Amino acid sequence: MGKPTGFIDFKRQSRPERDPAERTKDWESYMLPYEEKELKQQGARCMDCGIPTCHTGTMLNGMTSGCPVHHLIPEWNDLVYQGQWKEALKREHRMNNFPEFTGLACPAPCEGACVLGINEPPVAIRSIELEIVERGFKEGWVKASIPETRTTKKVAVIGSGPAGLACAAQLNKAGHHVKVFEKSDRVGGLLTYGIPEMKLPYSVVERRVNLLKEEGISFVTNTEVGKDFSVSALQTEFDAVVLCGGATKHRDLEVEGRELKGIHYAMDFLHANTKSLLDSNFENNDYISAKDKDVIVIGGGDTGTDCLATSVRHDCKSLTQFDIYEKKGDVREDDNPWPQWPVIHRVEYGHKEAAAVLGEDPRAYAVMTTKFVGDDNGHVKEVHTISVETTIDENGEKVRKEIPGSEKVWPAQLVLLAIGFSGPKQELIKELSLETDERSNVKAEYGKYETNVKGVFAAGDMRRGQSLIVWAINEGREAARECDRYLMGDTRLP
Known part of the structure; x- marks a missing residue:
């Protein structure tokens, strides 16, 4: 010290x-x-x-x-x-x-x-x-570290997000031949297309990926395993497989008018924006624009904040973020003691930007959407809401109580749903005959990561559900350790 x-x-x-x-x-x-x-x-x-x-x-x-x-x-x-x-x-x-x-x-x-x-x-x-x-x-201290010796083992890592990259990096350190499959056109998964450029520049992702390539890891993009690359080929070519895909099945909002045009999942909005920016600096117009629109972002988390920051850069007309919870205080409540994560009011980068450009913090608290209303062309024009009070019942379940007389109508030509994900897509999971838990995630014990199919491991959001980047890196590293143990009988990986 x-x-x-x-x-x-x-x-x-x-x-x-x-x-x-x-x-x-x-x-x-x-x-x-x-x-x-x-x-x-x-x-x-x-x-x-x-x-x-x-x-x-x-x-x-x-x-x-x-x-x-x-x-x-x-x-x-x-x-x-x-x-x-x-x-x-x-x-x-x-x-x-x-x-x-x-x-x-x-x-x-x-x-x-x-x-x-x-x-x-x-x-x-x-x-x-x-x-x-x-x-x-x-x-110049961060350099490629190429393994001195190689084993004969081949490992496929499915998904190139933080879990997949961490897993691949560790398995490569152990000397195995690692190939990473990514369904998108660029490596990085959530890091590349789920987080906006001003928050995590693609050059930062690309810089690290280039080092991993130099270290000997092979990347295959535009390839969805189970569709573009068969499961039979996967099982024939590789000695082990680690599933590191994300929890990409969107949570939806089942209210009247959900089918209207102009209502999009937040991740579709962010993905298209970043891809158009990287491909053509928006010249191809292949993205969902918020320009001159009244924008409603439904969801109070980080993804919703990223939508705020992106919409402001598009030069939107107005911007509101719905949070179903009441505004938090500036200090911890008694039931949220240290060292728990502090559940307090935060002003993130997107909130600061919206306030600076549009004049006020964009958040509306304790608001629940009741329906969407469209125009004659089937495009959303209004969002109807009611204020709610959230309590916890004796079983620990959340209870929403609507407050009569608090109904409100908001103009909107663009609505972005940032309410999270309910689990991984199931097609590959079913084709591999993998067991799932009650939340539809791949069933694999934390710390062990092996599924019910021998030689197939799962880590990150695909195993634990939607979570943090740092948890994905943790699970990718640990899954690599267990995969190495499976392949070699022992492991030196941490």
Whole structure:
């Protein structure tokens, strides 16, 4: 612990951001780098706790507490304070293959479990994490690590999102021949097409993927296993298979008027936007535009926030985000103690941008959609809502109570459904004769990852359901370990 009084001497400072109104005029990253002096001060705030909880990676009250990849956070925080950047990078990569991904797009459950966060703003862990790896790339310290020896084993990894990439990276380190199948035209899965460019630039994903290719991993894009590449060929060609596809089956909103044109799943909106941007800088017009439209985003999570930021950049006419829950307070409630994830009011990048451009925070709280109304051409023109009160009954189930007289009509020519996913698509699962759990996810024990079919493993959202990037990386790494054990009888992978 380089500075015992660091948490007293220095206040928390998150990574600087560009002006919210100015940054909506482009698709560049909305964040700015720290000054080195400031970053060292942020590292000095870490108390090197005797029993740190920032790296625990467990579930408390249904929410993630601490880092699921068990990052060596106090170690690299202190190394940053000491100016030992290269050593900090080694510590960072020891537990996380892709700290640049989590540094940009993870909600940072590590910070929610930071001991300092009991009565002070927590250490800016995620910002420090990102600065370490970016310094590593800038200095040329992040290089391809090619295995010295190879086994004769071939492994297919299905899906190139964070779980698939982490799994492939670890299996390749073990010396196996790894081929990753991706149904889209670019590698990255959710990282590429599920997160907007200004939040996670594709150049960041591509930079890491190029290193993985240099290390010997093979990628096959535009190929959906079970459709473009047969299951029989999969089982014949490979010694093991790891399923790392996402939970891509959309949750829908079953209300009157759902069939109207202009109502889209949020992920379809985000995917088309990023693909058109990367393919042609929008010149092909092959995307869902929010320009000059009244936009309603239904869903209060991160994906909904990404839709806000994208719609503002399209120059929408108005923008509202429905959250079915009441507005949270600025501090924890008594039933949400540390080190649980703090359920508090947050103002994310998309909210700041919408407020800067359109004049106010776009969120409407405790609102439930009751129906959509269309025009004579079958296109949505209105969203009807009612205010609700959410309570928990004696069985722990959520109960929505509608408030009479709170009905409201909202103009809308574009509606984006950002209410999550209900599980993975079932076609490949059925063709492989895999057992599923009660939520339709592939059934495989956490920590073991092997399905009911010998040699077939499952990890990430396909196994656990919709979750965080950092959980996907954790499961991809661990599934690689168990796959290696299956192939070789033993393993040295962590």
